[in-house]
Every structure is written in C-alpha cells, then in structure tokens.
C-alpha cells in the first residue's frame with residue numbers, strides 16, 4: 294500500500310545517533326520504497342522556539358539537509374525543504390491553535406521537560422510547538438509519520454486536532470488522521486552518560502552522544518567512555534531491568550546491526566563490557582563514518598544544498614498552498 298509520509302528534524306545542530314536510529318534511518322527506508330510519497334522537512338520554525346544564533350541557524354539548516362542526503366534520502370524522489378519557505382505552515386498553525394483547547398497542550402510532557410522549572414520564561418512558541426507540528430503534518434494529508442518515541446504524544450495530539458477540526462466544521466475526513474510510524478524496539482536512544490536521559494542535541498556534554506559528524510576516533514573514544522555498570526552482560530532481557538546503561542548499549546548495537554536484542558544478548562551474554570564496546574565502536578564507525586564524510590563534502594557545496602531546498606519548497610508550496618486555501622474556505626474566510 295502506498296503511503297504519504299511527512300516528518301521533520303529541527304536544524305538545531307549536533308544531529309546524533311538518536312536522531313538517526315529513531316528517525317532518519319526510517320526516512321531512508323521509506324524513501325527507498327518506490328510506492329511511497331515522502332516529504333522531509335527541516336523544521337526551522339520549530340528551531341526558533343529556543344533562541345538561535347543567526348549564522349549558526351543558517352548553517353544548521355544546510356547541515357540538516359546535508360545529513361538527510363548523506364544518510365540516503367534521494368532529493369529527486371523525496372521532497373526536502375525548509376519549513377519557513379512555505380507560508381502555509383505558520384498560517385495553518387494559527388488556525389489550529391484557535392481550535393485546540395489549552396487543556397490538551399497542558400498535558401504535553403516535552404514542554405514540561407524543555408521549559409524546566411522556569412516555565413514562565415519559556416517562549417509561547419515552545420508551548421504551542423505541537424500545534425505547528427500538527428499543521429506541518431495535516432497540510433500534506435500525510436498518512437504516516439515516522440518519528441522517535443519521544444514524539445508519540447505530539448502525534449496523538451495531531452490526530453485529536455484533525456478530528457476536532459473535521460467535527461467542528463462538519464467536514465468529515467477533510468484533515469486526514471495520520472498514523473505514527475514508531476519503531477517497536479530501541480525507538481528511544483539514551484545518553485551515553487546517563488541511561489535514564491534521552492540522547493539529545495542540547496546536552497552540554499558532547500560525550501553523551503555520537504554526532505553524525507563525528508570521526509572514527511571520536512566514536513571510539515565516546516564508546517570507550519560510555520557509562521556502564523559493574524556486572525557482566527546478561528544473556529536474558531529480563532536481567533536488564535534496572536540496568537539502563539547496559540540496555541542502551543545493547544539496544545544501540547542491535548539497532549545498528551538490524552538484529553533483535555535476543556540475538557545480541559546471545560552474542561555478548563557473559564562477556565565483559567569491553568568486548569561489547571570494542572565491537573560497538575567498530576560497527577558504529579563503519580556505519581557513521583561514510584555518512585559523516587558525505588555530510589562534510591556536501592556542506593562545501595552550498596549551491597547544491599540551497600537548490601535542493603528551493604526546489605523542494607516549490608513542490609511543497611504547491612501541496613500545502615492548496616490545502617490551506619481549502620481550509621480557509623471551510624472556515625469562511
């Protein structure tokens with residue numbers, strides 16, 4: 294069955310292994326299925342919900358685009374563009390924010406995590422971030438949205454908003470209710486320094502994550518320094534309870550080698566973490582180094598990256614521009 298895919302990544306620098314295994318690797322598989330129509334967005338409007346440096350933001354938009362292409366997304370098959378170039382996203386977001394109740398947004402855990410204790414100082418944009426995400430997805434009639442597990446709640450909100458719009462305006466099925474595509478296992482990659490914290494671009498410690506631009510030596514060093522515990526590796530999944538760092542490293546190994554956790558536990562059960570770390574560093578550098586080299590090459594070709602984004606924006610505008618006009622008509626504008 295053909296799918297209409299939409300997903301986005303924020304150009305906030307330091308794209309990492311969590312972004313790759315949780316999202317971008319799936320984008321590539323979906324791109325490779327000729328039946329699918331895929332749209333991958335560099336969500337720069339989302340990025341400014343937190344203060345950004347001007348030049349850094351411009352570079353990060355290009356670097357995220359380069360990462361998509363270097364990972365295997367073909368810009369001649371899939372649409373790649375940056376969100377701020379298509380006006381309908383912001384317009385749709387306003388319309389949907391007039392319909393989504395505050396109570397729904399108050400439940401969003403990502404806002405609570407990102408705003409932290411000082412939520413009075415967080416931007417209003419950060420609070421309504423999930424509504425902009427709903428607008429992104431619904432404007433393209435996306436049937437499926439590949440995301441990491443951390444975005445599941447936002448996607449459920451998108452579904453609720455679509456249903457409410459259709460009901461409030463009596464326009465059955467006008468906004469398509471999308472399905473999440475979340476990997477069943479290892480959908481949340483954790484920090485290398487703390488197995489209870491998500492691997493994240495904004496973690497102040499670079500040792501907490503494998504960046505997609507890391508060199509082979511950096512990868513080896515980070516895996517060597519990754520936190521573990523003092524017990525040997527078990528051979529059964531149930532023995533990983535309360536061992537988040539062990540579970541994370543074994544999960545990363547399984548995910549990058551496309552094998553089950555059971556198989557990895559069979560391979561390493563009873564061995565020391567130094568054995569797992571040696572093999573993990575090798576398999577990661579074999580996978581990440583070609584992507585990293587390609588990103589560095591593409592970044593030097595700004596003209597090409599800008600052309601990909603411009604052509605993508607023009608195709609995206611055609612789809613989203615039509616949908617927003619229909620939406621405005623339904624409302625009565």
Ligand code: AQP
Pocket residue numbers: 301302303304305311312313314315316317439440441442443444480481482483491492493494495496
């Ligand atoms: N640790 C993770 N494990 C699995 N998937 C992850 N994703 C992010 N972190 C992990 C998935 O990557 C996609 C793009 O994420 P994003 O850039 O839009 O925003 P994010 O989730 O806020 O990413 P970060 O790294 O955590 O950024 P900061 O530090 O700025 O908050 C999404 O599909 C996400 O699920």
